[in-house]
Every structure is written in structure tokens, then in C-alpha cells.
Amino acid sequence: MPDFEAFMHNYFANYQDSQVKEAMAYALFAPGKRFRPKLIFAVLDGCGIPRARAYHSAMALEMIHNYSLIHDDLPAMDDDDLRRGRAACHIAYGEAYAILAGDALLTESFKVVTADPDLTAQQKLDIIALLSQNAGVNGMIYGQYLDLKAQNSEKLSAEAILELDDYKTGCLFKAALLTGMYIVHDEANYHFYVHLAQILGRIFQIQDDLFDVTKTTTETGKPALSDLKNHKATLLALCNVAEIQNKLDNEFRQAFALIEGEKRVNPALKELFMQIQRR
Numbered sequence: 001m002p003d004f005e006a007f008m009h010n011y012f013a014n015y016q017d018s019q020v021k022e023a024m025a026y027a028l029f030a031p032g033k034r035f036r037p038k039l040i041f042a043v044l045d046g047c048g049i050p051r052a053r054a055y056h057s058a059m060a061l062e063m064i065h066n067y068s069l070i071h072d073d074l075p076a077m078d079d080d081d082l083r084r085g086r087a088a089c090h091i092a093y094g095e096a097y098a099i100l101a102g103d104a105l106l107t108e109s110f111k112v113v114t115a116d117p118d119l120t121a122q123q124k125l126d127i128i129a130l131l132s133q134n135a136g137v138n139g140m141i142y143g144q145y146l147d148l149k150a151q152n153s154e155k156l157s158a159e160a161i162l163e164l165d166d167y168k169t170g171c172l173f174k175a176a177l178l179t180g181m182y183i184v185h186d187e188a189n190y191h192f193y194v195h196l197a198q199i200l201g202r203i204f205q206i207q208d209d210l211f212d213v214t215k216t217t218t219e220t221g222k223p224a225l226s227d228l229k230n231h232k233a234t235l236l237a238l239c240n241v242a243e244i245q246n247k248l249d250n251e252f253r254q255a256f257a258l259i260e261g262e263k264r265v266n267p268a269l270k271e272l273f274m275q276i277q278r279r
């Protein structure tokens with residue numbers, strides 16, 4: 001996706017030089033998969049609308065995602081030294097600058113949406129409200145809270161773990177799909193996007209839990225067995241690897257049935273889910 005990367009680099013040039021800016025760039029331009037932007041672009045692709053129409057919003061969402069990863073790795077949270085195969089932001093820049101870089105990515109994300117020349121004022125308001133709601137205390141932060149709380153409590157039920165996943169991981173996917181929905185004016189399909197985002201959040205989190213025990217540090221770019229070290233609430237505490245793989249297959253079946261059930265099937269969304277299945 002070179003055009004989108006170039007767009008983000010150009011936008012970034014507006015920020016005055018500082019070590020906080022360097023720490024922000026270190027996180028944002030690390031080799032991430034850009035799944036949340038890809039979800040937005042898939043919604044646009046399905047309607048034949050050029051991806052560039054979503055670049056501002058996709059950058060905003062990727063900034064929020066990267067803020068969450070910087071803060072998630074901090075000693076007060078997961079205390080992970082490695083992210084995407086290299087030193088976590090707080091290891092490279094120190095805790096204070098990493099905290100500021102995360103704060104700056106979050107606050108600047110909203111400004112990026114306002115700078116989009118193609119969105120109407122109503123679309124900007126809708127997208128900013130959507131991003132803040134899904135990143136905030138009724139969204140991803142609530143998921144992170146449930147996750148932290150679970151580390152010091154009794155084993156969670158499978159339902160409680162899936163609820164945690166819906167908030168921690170599903171909310172930003174919901175923000176991505178609904179951002180696409182607002183840009184292409186497909187509000188009539190609101191429930192389809194919300195349901196698909198929920199399934200995707202579960203898929204991602206289940207894969208992440210599985211990869212923690214089945215893949216090496218070189219393959220994931222993260223320390224192996226990190227969830228175990230942090231006494232994380234994952235399905236592995238309740239089921240074996242084969243059972244979890246079964247749950248994952250079931251979530252994929254639901255996702256494909258949902259996509260195929262649409263009056264106008266979006267092949268780009270289907271292809272993205274197939275890519276996620278091949279991870």
C-alpha cells in the first residue's frame with residue numbers, strides 16, 4: 001500500500017521535530033500489518049470508491065492503534081520489551097517519551113480527520129465520534145481494563161474472555177468498518193458491519209492467543225509465552241489447542257456466511273478475511 005504509506009509520511013512532516021515525534025514515528029512506521037486501514041479500504045473497494053478518499057481516517061485509526069500498542073507494552077501494563085520484532089517504544093525512547101508519544105498519537109488522530117478535504121462536516125463529526133467512542137472507556141480502554149483486572153482474579157469463563165476480546169480488539173475493527181460505512185454512505189448496512197467486526201475481534205484475539213504458544217518470537221515479533229508470563233485471560237486456560245482451533249474455524253465460518261449472505265457481496269472484504277485465515 002505504498003500510496004497510503006507516502007501519505008502518512010507526508011502528513012507526519014507537519015509535526016515539529018522532537019524526540020516525541022521520533023518515538024511516534026518509530027511506532028507508527030514500524031512494520032505493522034495495517035489491518036485496520038485495510039478494512040476501511042476493503043469497504044471502499046467494494047463500492048468502487050478510490051482508497052485515497054479514506055487516507056485521513058485510516059491514518060487516524062492507525063495512530064490510535066499504535067498509541068494502544070505503545071501503552072500496552074509499558075511496564076505498568078503488559079511490560080513487554082519486544083514489539084514487531086524490535087525494541088518496544090519505551091525501550092527505544094524511555095518510558096516518559098513513550099507515554100507522550102502514545103498520548104500525542106491519540107490526540108493528533110482526531111485532528112487528522114478534521115484535515116480531510118473530501119469529508120463533509122457531518123462525516124467528520126460521525127467519524128471522530130466513532131473513533132473516540134470505540135477507543136475510549138466504553139470501548140478498547142474498557143477491554144484493557146477487563147484484561148488487567150482478570151490478571152489478578154479467578155479464571156474467566158469463555159464468555160467473559162470473548163466479551164473482553166469484543167472490547168479490547170473488536171472495537172477498533174468496528175471503528176474501521178463503520179468509518180468505511182460512513183465514507184461510502186452505506187448506513188443501511190450498519191448491523192452487518194458491527195456483527196462482522198465482532199467476529200473479527202474474536203478471530204484476531206483467538207489467533208493471537210494461539211500464536212503465543214504455537215509460534216516463535218521470530219514469527220510473531222513478540223516474546224513467546226508472553227500471555228502465560230502475564231497470567232493473561234486467554235482461552236488456553238480453558239481449552240486445548242485443537243479445541244481453540246475448532247472455535248477459530250467456527251468464527252471464520254460465521255464471518256464468511258455473513259459476507260456471503262449480503263445482497264451485494266463485497267469481494268474485497270471476503271479476500272481480506274481469507275488473508276487473515278492464512279496468517
Ligand code: GRG
Nearest residue numbers: 032033034035068071072141144169204205208
Ligand atoms: C493500552 C489503552 C490500551 C489499550 C491496549 C490493543 C490493546 C489494547 C492491546 C494489544 C494486545 C494484543 C496483542 C491484542 C491482540 C490483538 C491485537 C490488537 C494485536 C495487535 O494488532 P495487529 O496484529 O498489530 O494488527 P500490527 O503490529 O500488525 O499493527
